[in-house]
Amino acid sequence: MTARTPYPTFSDGVPMPRRIGAILAVAFGVSLSVIDGAIANVALPTIGQELGISPADSIWIVNAYQLAIMISLLSFSALGDVIGYRKIYLGGLALFTAASVGCSLSRSLSVLVFSRIMQGFGAAAVTSVNTTMIRFIYPKAQLGRGMGINATVVAVSSVAGPTLAAGILSVAQWPWLFAVNIPVGLTALLLGRRFLPRNPVKAQGYRLDWRDALMNALTFGLLMASIEGFSHGIDPALLAGGLAALSVVGFLFVRRQLRETYPILPFDLLRIPIFSVSVLTSVCSFLGQMLAMVALPFYLQHECGYDEVQTGLLMTAWPAVIMVVAPVAGTLVGRIHAGLLGGTGLTLMAAGLFLLALLPASPSQGDIVWRLALCGMGFGLFQSPNNSILIASAPPERSGSASGMLATARLTGQTTGAALMALLFHLVPERSTHAALLLAGGFALAGAAVSLIRIRLPLPEGLARRGR
Numbered sequence: 001m002t003a004r005t006p007y008p009t010f011s012d013g014v015p016m017p018r019r020i021g022a023i024l025a026v027a028f029g030v031s032l033s034v035i036d037g038a039i040a041n042v043a044l045p046t047i048g049q050e051l052g053i054s055p056a057d058s059i060w061i062v063n064a065y066q067l068a069i070m071i072s073l074l075s076f077s078a079l080g081d082v083i084g085y086r087k088i089y090l091g092g093l094a095l096f097t098a099a100s101v102g103c104s105l106s107r108s109l110s111v112l113v114f115s116r117i118m119q120g121f122g123a124a125a126v127t128s129v130n131t132t133m134i135r136f137i138y139p140k141a142q143l144g145r146g147m148g149i150n151a152t153v154v155a156v157s158s159v160a161g162p163t164l165a166a167g168i169l170s171v172a173q174w175p176w177l178f179a180v181n182i183p184v185g186l187t188a189l190l191l192g193r194r195f196l197p198r199n200p201v202k203a204q205g206y207r208l209d210w211r212d213a214l215m216n217a218l219t220f221g222l223l224m225a226s227i228e229g230f231s232h233g234i235d236p237a238l239l240a241g242g243l244a245a246l247s248v249v250g251f252l253f254v255r256r257q258l259r260e261t262y263p264i265l266p267f268d269l270l271r272i273p274i275f276s277v278s279v280l281t282s283v284c285s286f287l288g289q290m291l292a293m294v295a296l297p298f299y300l301q302h303e304c305g306y307d308e309v310q311t312g313l314l315m316t317a318w319p320a321v322i323m324v325v326a327p328v329a330g331t332l333v334g335r336i337h338a339g340l341l342g343g344t345g346l347t348l349m350a351a352g353l354f355l356l357a358l359l360p361a362s363p364s365q366g367d368i369v370w371r372l373a374l375c376g377m378g379f380g381l382f383q384s385p386n387n388s389i390l391i392a393s394a395p396p397e398r399s400g401s402a403s404g405m406l407a408t409a410r411l412t413g414q415t416t417g418a419a420l421m422a423l424l425f426h427l428v429p430e431r432s433t434h435a436a437l438l439l440a441g442g443f444a445l446a447g448a449a450v451s452l453i454r455i456r457l458p459l460p461e462g463l464a465r466r467g468r
Contacts, residue, residue: 013139014197021195022137023146027153028188029093030130032181033123034157036096037065039165040116043174050174053109064113068120069127070224070411071217077128077404078264079208085129085136085400086196092125093192097185103178115178131391132403136197143392144338148330148384154410156319163312212264215253222246227419266401269394274457275402277450278390282409283416284447285346285382288440290417292353292375295436299356303433304363314365317372318379325380330388338385339454345385346448349378353441357434378444386451392460 014022040047040061048058080088099122102115131150138146168176226242257263270276293315300311329341352374359367387406394402420439424432 013142014137014195018195019137021191022133022197023149025188025191025196026089026130026133026137026150028184028191029089029096029126030150031153031157032096032184032188033092033126034154035161035164036119036123036178036181037069037161039161039177040065043165043169043177046169047112047174051107051109051112057109060109060113061116064116065120065123066411066415067221067224068117069124070220070408070415072121072124072213073128073407073411074216074220074264074266074401074404075208075213076125077132077400077402077407078262080129080132080400080403081262081398082208084198085132085403086192086198088125088129088400089133089196090189090192092122092128093185093189094122095119096122096126097182097189098122100178100181100185104175104182106175127407128404129400130403131387131406132399133196135391135396135399140392144330144333144384144388145327146330147333147387147391148327151330151380151383151387152323152326154383156323160319163316166312208264212253212256212260215249215256216264218249219246219253222249224415227415262398262401264401266398266405269398269402269405272393274389274454274460275393275405277454277457278386278393279405279409281342281346281382281386281447281451282390282406283413284443284450285349285379285386286410286413287417287420288349288353288413288443288447289379290414291421291436291440291443292356294418294421295433295440296356299433299437300368304359304368314368315372317369318376321373321376322380322383325377326384329381330384333385333388337455338389338459339451339457341385342382342389342454343448343452345378345381345383346444346451347378348381349375350441350444350448352376352378353437353444357437357441382447382451389454389460 013019044058044061047061048054051058076088076092096119099115099118103112103119106112106115131147134146134150135143165177168180222242222245226239226246254265257265258267262268270279296315297311300306300314306314329345332341352371355371355374356368359371390406391399391402417440421432421436424436424439428435
């Protein structure tokens with residue numbers, strides 16, 4: 001009698017009802033990692049005052065988390081190809097939950113920043129393989145549906161952080177911003193251990209070289225530091241030194257990666273036309289989204305006269321529509337070409353952003369809401385098909401690297417979008433929000449054009465239109 005395998009491997013998705021537990025494990029973990037990217041922002045003045053630190057020093061509470069994710073995400077995704085995506089995901093959840101305990105108990109800046117760095121590494125592990133887990137949870141024919149649910153979780157979590165933080169701070173002190181992660185993280189761990197499948201394939205003969213991981217960290221760390229430094233008007237001499245270091249390290253890293261069979265920076269996948277086009281489309285979309293999400297609160301409060309609560313309620317229109325549209329878009333994959341869905345969605349998003357930039361001097365709430373809803377509809381229609389193409393176009397044994405590249409594209413777009421907004425505040429202070437909305441619409445339109453290129457390219461297995 002053979003021993004029972006506690007974590008079975010399934011040939012084509014996880015069967016029901018086990019699939020429900022698996023997708024909940026992924027949804028809980030991903031929502032925690034995304035929300036914590038923004039949840040501390042609202043409390044920075046309070047945290048700074050209680051810890052006796054300056055506003056400039058308090059920024060490290062946010063930057064430490066983002067930096068840890070950026071420098072480790074691709075390394076975790078590559079490691080998932082070797083040891084299994086399930087192990088990376090559960091390990092990341094465990095680290096994130098333990099680090100949340102450290103954040104909630106911190107009473108000094110150094111301890112809090114260290115705990116946030118550990119949180120960032122945990123979030124990077126979770127984010128690096130979450131879409132890969134979707135690939136193995138759902139049957140090939142239903143991949144779009146799974147991506148639709150995942151896109152909804154990511155999109156809503158991206159904009160829910162400030163609102164959730166405000167609610168917690170209205171009834172509790174700032175350590176509870178991190179303490180609330182603990183029960184959710186433990187629940188996700190229990191669900192994951194019980195329901196998530198093992199990854200059925202591995203990159204044979206591949207090992208993760210620590211030198212590759214270090215050079216990856218240096219490259220993306222210097223890239224993020226350069227973007228932030230440029231947008232915040234850092235000393236030009238220091239900025240030039242950072243860019244020079246980035247050029248040297250980046251060149252050596254890329255040259256080394258081009259020689260690897262399974263590189264951390266997946267050039268083997270970027271040589272697949274539909275994969276590289278989907279990555280570029282994703283960068284454009286998230287760049288436009290972040291530009292708008294940073295600009296809109298200033299626009300609605302400073303130019304339209306709404307207070308913080310009204311602004312939050314109005315902006316809810318965007319994610320609320322995504323919650324409805326993204327799952328529907330996922331079910332349409334296989335019936336309508338995913339490139340056409342993505343191009344149409346980003347065109348609608350661009351139209352909504354341009355219309356927001358052209359609002360009348362004293363807009364009504366209805367004027368604002370329907371334009372935000374149009375943006376949300378477009379983004380929801382785009383994201384599920386785009387993610388489905390990106391993940392399905394990679395070979396199964398490289399699913400972890402594909403998932404990491406998807407997350408890297410999202411974070412690159414968001415980081416660049418936020419930095420561009422900061423730069424616009426310096427360049428055109430009187431018209432910064434108006435310029436940001438126009439620029440965001442331009443990036444969305446560029447993403448639409450790139451997405452439509454994919455109509456000429458063959459779709460991956462499982463996404464080809466049915467009924468032809």
